[in-house]
Amino acid sequence: MRSIRAAAVGAVTLSLALAASACGGGSSTGGGSNDSPKTLTYWASNQGASIEADKKVLQPELDKFEKRYGIKVKLEVVPWSDLLNRILTATTSGQGPDVLNIGNTWSASLQATGALLPWDARNFDRIGGKDRFVDSALGSTGAEGEDPAAVPLYSMAYALYYNKQIFADAGISKPPATWDELVADGKRIRAKGKQVLGAEGSNVSENIHHVFVFAKQHGADFFTADGKPDFTNERAVAAVRQYVDLMAKDKVIPQGNAEYAQNQSVSDFAKGKTAMLLWQSASANLKSQGMSEDAYGIAPVPVRSGTPGTGTQVNSMVAGINLAVFKNTHNLDGATKFVKFMTSDEEQGILNKAYSSIPPVKNAQSDAAFNTPANAVLKNTLATSAAALPQVADESQFETTVGTAVKELFADAAAGRAVTTESVKARLLKAQQQMPAK
Amino acid sequence: MATTVTAKAGARPVRTGSSGGPVRGPRRPTGWLRRVSLPYLLLLPALLLELLVHLVPMVIGVAMSFKELTQFYIRDWGAAPWAGFGNYRMSVEFDAPVGEALLHSFLVTVAFTLLSVGLCWLVGTAAAICMQDTFRGRGLLRALFLVPYALPVYAAVITWVFMFQHDNGLVNHVLHDQLHLTGKPSFWLIGDNSFFALLTVSVWKGWPFAFLIVMAGLQNVPRELYEAAALDGAGTWQQIRRITLPSLRPVNQVLVLVLFLWTFNDFNTPYVLFGRAAPEAADLVSVHIYQASFVSWNFGTGSAMSVLLLLFLLAVTGVYLALTSRGRRTADA
Numbered sequence: 086m087r088s089i090r091a092a093a094v095g096a097v098t099l100s101l102a103l104a105a106s107a108c109g110g111g112s113s114t115g116g117g118s119n120d121s122p123k124t125l126t127y128w129a130s131n132q133g134a135s136i137e138a139d140k141k142v143l144q145p146e147l148d149k150f151e152k153r154y155g156i157k158v159k160l161e162v163v164p165w166s167d168l169l170n171r172i173l174t175a176t177t178s179g180q181g182p183d184v185l186n187i188g189n190t191w192s193a194s195l196q197a198t199g200a201l202l203p204w205d206a207r208n209f210d211r212i213g214g215k216d217r218f219v220d221s222a223l224g225s226t227g228a229e230g231e232d233p234a235a236v237p238l239y240s241m242a243y244a245l246y247y248n249k250q251i252f253a254d255a256g257i258s259k260p261p262a263t264w265d266e267l268v269a270d271g272k273r274i275r276a277k278g279k280q281v282l283g284a285e286g287s288n289v290s291e292n293i294h295h296v297f298v299f300a301k302q303h304g305a306d307f308f309t310a311d312g313k314p315d316f317t318n319e320r321a322v323a324a325v326r327q328y329v330d331l332m333a334k335d336k337v338i339p340q341g342n343a344e345y346a347q348n349q350s351v352s353d354f355a356k357g358k359t360a361m362l363l364w365q366s367a368s369a370n371l372k373s374q375g376m377s378e379d380a381y382g383i384a385p386v387p388v389r390s391g392t393p394g395t396g397t398q399v400n401s402m403v404a405g406i407n408l409a410v411f412k413n414t415h416n417l418d419g420a421t422k423f424v425k426f427m428t429s430d431e432e433q434g435i436l437n438k439a440y441s442s443i444p445p446v447k448n449a450q451s452d453a454a455f456n457t458p459a460n461a462v463l464k465n466t467l468a469t470s471a472a473a474l475p476q477v478a479d480e481s482q483f484e485t486t487v488g489t490a491v492k493e494l495f496a497d498a499a500a501g502r503a504v505t506t507e508s509v510k511a512r513l514l515k516a517q518q519q520m521p522a523k
Numbered sequence: 524m525a526t527t528v529t530a531k532a533g534a535r536p537v538r539t540g541s542s543g544g545p546v547r548g549p550r551r552p553t554g555w556l557r558r559v560s561l562p563y564l565l566l567l568p569a570l571l572l573e574l575l576v577h578l579v580p581m582v583i584g585v586a587m588s589f590k591e592l593t594q595f596y597i598r599d600w601g602a603a604p605w606a607g608f609g610n611y612r613m614s615v616e617f618d619a620p621v622g623e624a625l626l627h628s629f630l631v632t633v634a635f636t637l638l639s640v641g642l643c644w645l646v647g648t649a650a651a652i653c654m655q656d657t658f659r660g661r662g663l664l665r666a667l668f669l670v671p672y673a674l675p676v677y678a679a680v681i682t683w684v685f686m687f688q689h690d691n692g693l694v695n696h697v698l699h700d701q702l703h704l705t706g707k708p709s710f711w712l713i714g715d716n717s718f719f720a721l722l723t724v725s726v727w728k729g730w731p732f733a734f735l736i737v738m739a740g741l742q743n744v745p746r747e748l749y750e751a752a753a754l755d756g757a758g759t760w761q762q763i764r765r766i767t768l769p770s771l772r773p774v775n776q777v778l779v780l781v782l783f784l785w786t787f788n789d790f791n792t793p794y795v796l797f798g799r800a801a802p803e804a805a806d807l808v809s810v811h812i813y814q815a816s817f818v819s820w821n822f823g824t825g826s827a828m829s830v831l832l833l834l835f836l837l838a839v840t841g842v843y844l845a846l847t848s849r850g851r852r853t854a855d856a
Contacts, residue, residue, distance in 0.1 A: 177597045199598050289800055341690040344712045485818045489800040496713040518620035521819045
């Protein structure tokens with residue numbers, strides 16, 4: 086009898102304990118606190134050639150931070166394919182990192198969730214003031230008229246990378262400045278048995294970055310002035326079609342690239358299979374794949390005619406990474422200190438050199454490393470001919486729906502199906518119908 | 524297990540109670556109370572954990588499906604407004620884009636599941652019957668056949684991704700470069716062929732399970748039946764049709780159901796194969812729901828679709844069990 090009682094008591098205790106502990110993980114929806122001032126968790130985006138390469142770049146800096154402030158930073162480098170979903174999950178559960186990198190185009194979408202600490206004047210003062218940052222970078226930190234949801238960390242722009250040897254073999258003396266020139270050069274490059282232009286046809290985000298620029302060059306916008314999706318206007322359709330036609334009609338993007346999504350186009354370029362590549366800050370990546378810096382040149386992305394500038398002469402998005410503080414952080418002071426550290430002139434120099442990006446902090450830009458001919462192209466593009474993606478709450482959804490539409494159009498082109506104005510419009514209409522109703 | 528215990532325990536109080544428990548002296552009731560309650564107490568941890576692990580998330584999921592859980596509310600679920608049946612209406616409105624896409628994805632999944640389960644069962648059963656007799660190297664072959672089932676899903680499927688690549692993939696190398704079966708290299712990971720790529724991987728991954736189960740079932744078929752049949756002049760095909768398959772009936776009933784549920788709900792294979800934007804031809808419903816949730820950031824709609832899927836699978840399972848158990852009863856009678 087005694088053993089039965091003991092067993093019963095044991096069973097009840099166990100089940101209660103399990104139930105209690107399992108329920109204990111609930112989320113708090115309040116703001117940040119300073120409950121654990123000695124540690125920080127940091128989610129970094131994958132900026133270098135690999136996750137491992139990024140850890141090698143970041144860890145010494147994090148050690149430096151720990152030495153200086155006595156705060157240990159736990160680093161996780163999150164691949165791009167997972168980052169947005171990881172952030173959403175963290176937002177939903179309230180269990181997330183303290184500090185995190187976000188793609189700057191997501192700023193407005195994530196701002197709408199209320200998961201990120203708003204950078205009001207007081208918070209900006211704690212990291213040295215808003216005017217330390219370049220304006221174009223600040224233009225991609227959240228919806229207009231609201232406090233930024235994040236602080237610029239790395240700035241990047243698209244450029245045309247071209248293989249000097251292939252160009253010389255094909256008898257091309259200078260990189261193309263317009264799309265027509267690019268298509269004409271493509272014929273000569275193909276005649277030499279080389280691929281012309283690399284693209285990531287199945288990478289939703291890459292697709293968006295390109296069609297956004299084409300839309301600008303056609304004078305189109307994907308959103309109306311009051312923030313409603315407007316994907317099927319004539320100019321937007323023409324812009325998307327021009328991009329897909331680079332494969333379907335002009336034959337400069339090889340059909341095989343329709344299924345690329347893991348930066349295979351960068352490898353192709355590094356191996357000398359492809360003559361040209363439209364990429365943001367590719368130098369470090371190309372170097373890690375064994376391509377010497379003398380082997381390629383960097384030129385501005387082509388425009389329809391004339392030279393790059395504002396309006397329809399835009400030739401890049403304002404690409405970049407922002408640093409945000411999760412509102413539920415348990416170490417608000419530490420997180421702010423970390424943002425201040427990462428955006429300090431010194432760290433900006435070190436990190437942006439390692440990732441071949443441009444510092445969004447004005448003082449850090451004067452370093453000679455950011456004024457080489459290659460970086461001058463990127464810096465100049467950012468300063469004069471780059472535009473920010475729409476800063477609206479639905480931006481992330483726009484990336485997924487329209488990016489997927491372009492992926493499907495590339496699949497059509499690869500399968501030899503005709504890409505027409507009607508088929509482009511139909512895909513874009515489907516994308517628009519999937520956008521959240523308001 | 525659980526049902527037997529509950530049934531016994533449930534029957535007891537009635538009997539003891541009616542024979543006048545309190546009259547028999549003060550010690551008796553505690554005695555039987557202990558005996559009666561012990562099974563429940565021992566079951567309690569399992570029951571509570573079952574509730575926590577299975578039922579609570581399901582209930583939360585159902586609750587979510589009635590809410591307008593968009594990006595503006597995911598941080599604080601409680602604040603999300605109730606949507607009534609709005610999410611469900613949106614999911615089943617087949618004239619509208621969202622419902623139409625869901626219906627398309629559902630039909631693709633049904634076709635895919637039927638083909639995959641059929642092929643898994645056929646290949647698995649054929650292999651198991653071939654391996655019934657002992658021969659040299661049987662153990663080795665059996666182990667080899669089970670490899671796809673034992674491999675981690677990600678490692679296995681990512682290998683298939685490499686093989687299906689357009690430019691450097693093994694599949695195109697064999698079909699196009701070596702055998703010249705196709706006029707030009709085919710795309711397997713985008714476009715219409717993606718359905719067959721998905722089916723291939725699914726069957727490759729699923730048939731060893733059918734093989735394993737059928738092989739186990741075959742151990743219970745008495746040798747004498749085959750010997751008697753052979754004496755009566757039955758050939759191999761007749762033996763399979765008249766002895767093997769009828770004997771495997773109960774095993775097959777469970778096997779097909781389990782394979783159906785697994786295949787219908789499979790998320791890993793299409794997700795690793797195609798990434799977050801699956802091609803239309805291979806847009807399985809599990810990935811579709813995932814993508815629908817993350818495309819619109821409307822987790823209410825995603826939950827509503829999941830609940831609909833759950834109801835469908837419950838209905839199919841219920842009908843299947845009803846039909847097969849009726850069949851078994853008639854067979855037993």
